Amino acid sequence: MTTKDKSLATIYIMGKEYKVPGSLTILQAIEASGFLFVRGCGCRGGFCGACSTVYRTKDSYKLKVALACQTKIEDGMYLAQIPFYPGNKATHNLSKIKPTTETLCMLYPEIMRCISCGSCTKVCPQDIKVMDYINAAIRGDYKKIAELSFDCIMCGLCATRCPAEIVQYNVALAARRIYGAYVMKKAPHLDKRLEDMQAKKFLTEIETLMKSSTDQLKERYTKRELEK
């Protein structure tokens, strides 16, 4: 069935037909069909991964994925959301962890089951090279994982397609936290500033500001030097 009115599109929400204005995003189209989101909707801006959607277009066997808030509907879309995925997260105490080559394999031994099929990379709506960072995880290459996985929004689609039952986004998060906390250098100027704070170096100056009248503050504000 096709829609006669050109401005309307026909979509199928979990198999049931609805007609909605063709300019909407998937998220807006589901709402326009009369649904109230409790699950399956988050930031509405492409940052939270709550609205992962699997779809197929008419006359095609191919399954595609999208973030519902960032994707315009197409006529004949068959839509299903995956609002929750029961993926494993290994809990750990970051302050006691050692960033060795084996750490990630100990936290998530299932990464060794990766068969390099590439399904995870293919499915990622952020176009992240997921399989590559899982391979880096097996090697314990934290820098590589951090760089490759940084833009992950943890929508979970990679895990839904993984034949080895790896929860890639949690592996990446663990690796990034280890990288950030142990491998990257701490900011040297921050060490210095924390010493200043300990010595209460700025105490009097701030107290003076707190006691200043609005006019005094305005004067100091106007005269303040601007870093180029």
Add this chain to the structure above:
Amino acid sequence: MYSKEFQESIKKVEATRKERLNQDFPKLSLAERSVLLEAYHPDYKKGTMREILIGANKDDKTPHEFADLFEAYSHINPDNFIVPAPKYETDVLIIGGGGAGVTAAIIANQAKADVFLVTKLRIADANTTMAQGGIQAADKANDSPAIHYLDVVGGGGFHNIPELVQALVNDGPEIIRWLEDLGVIFDKAPDGTMLSIHGGGTSRKRMHPCRDYTGAEIMRCLKDEFLDQKIKYLEYTGALDLLTDKNGNCVGAVLVNMENGEIFTVKAKTTIIATGGAGQLHIQGFPTSNHYGATADGLVIGYRAGAKLAFLDTIQYHPTGVGYPEQILGQLITEKVRGVGAQLVNADGERFIYDLETRDVVASAIIREVQDRKKGIASVASGGVWLDTPLIEMKSGSGTILKQLPAMYRQFIKFGIDMTKEPVITYPTQHYQNGGILCTEFGETNVPGLYVVGEASGGVHGRNRLMGNSLLDILVFGRRAGKYAAEQATKTKQVNEGTIEHIKKYHQELEKAGVPRERKSPILLPDYRPQEFKGKYSFLSHLKD
């Protein structure tokens, strides 16, 4: 690629680009800022606010959209609702699972308190996750917390509460170290030096970015730490109202499981409101950059329990919301885009404001350009000017956008616009609630037992917040309130029975003021369905009127 109708204007932008590249644009004086704000900032628009009829802020002005929430009845009718016995008992109850709530939970848990967190969506479904450009903290040699203080109060129109600003700027450096220890990956040089940049209204480069996923990066590390600490929580659980005891102290909350409608209560020694902002109210019809859950629930339930509000007559409109395409109208184009060199230009390719003025000022200038000077882009009905992004690549080299602004690149390329080659269209969007529940530097409200953190609180940012100070705020006050509420809870031996007497009284006042009975709050979820589907949400439908 833009369609034909935009091309003529784009040509004008391209024609002036080279000349603008290294051009200085004059900054406004404080007096000039005031004139611009009073003439064009939406806060000053006549007929958009009213005085609240009842409660702790009776006769104070606030936008109609807020007033409608305060002048509204609870979903529970105290005349027929019997408060169920507590399903859970805890030391610290936290309502809200964004950056502020999760931070408070981590710290309260570390202080050995029993913590219970509820959130109406998922943990981390919050404006925190959407924060892009960076977090402020004075940690470089040419900077100091005192200089940061001055920037904050200048940005806030010199209305900020000094004790709160002091806490904000003094805790800044320590917060950055805490985040480093939690594994947050900041943009750094190989030796660890932070690659910090300017934001609007900063006098030093103290914005610490994590590409343009700063909030997402911080939030996912916080969430992971929260899960690692095995803190108790319930998702898809909304707060309908607080519980108060015979002395008016807050002793917990009435909650609803938003999937099956179960109504239950939590008894708590201390309660922290961390419910975030209010973008989904769409004040004055503005689009919003905010999260689905930004419906001001905490303000409503706190206000009914007697909490005093501050600065609720000022809203932050982010100058650069997406102005086109309509599918993502109002979503954020981070200030970092201007921080790394993009310029605002009108339809004729002319600059009209120094790009890193404070947000209220830049937003007002864009509104003036479109509404008054008629120099907006003609083919954008909702109003818009250009944000000249290819300049970034001209200034800092090709590839800069993909490296420093990957989220922004994705946002536009999904709709066929390549911001490395073409400018993007922008217009102000409702972004931040400058005001909120008044509190001390430890998050205490005037209601004993009740605390507030993050965007739901008001006072630290005065009448306009600077970029990067909200991420700092939620962490600074999340930690302070988490620690303090935990200490207070540990000292509390016994908690009195929780009642809804305060709601009964509030309802009586509403009736006296003639507020229509159908008006209910909190909203919990914004309703974007067509009119014919709107009505009572199914998870509330069994509550008797």
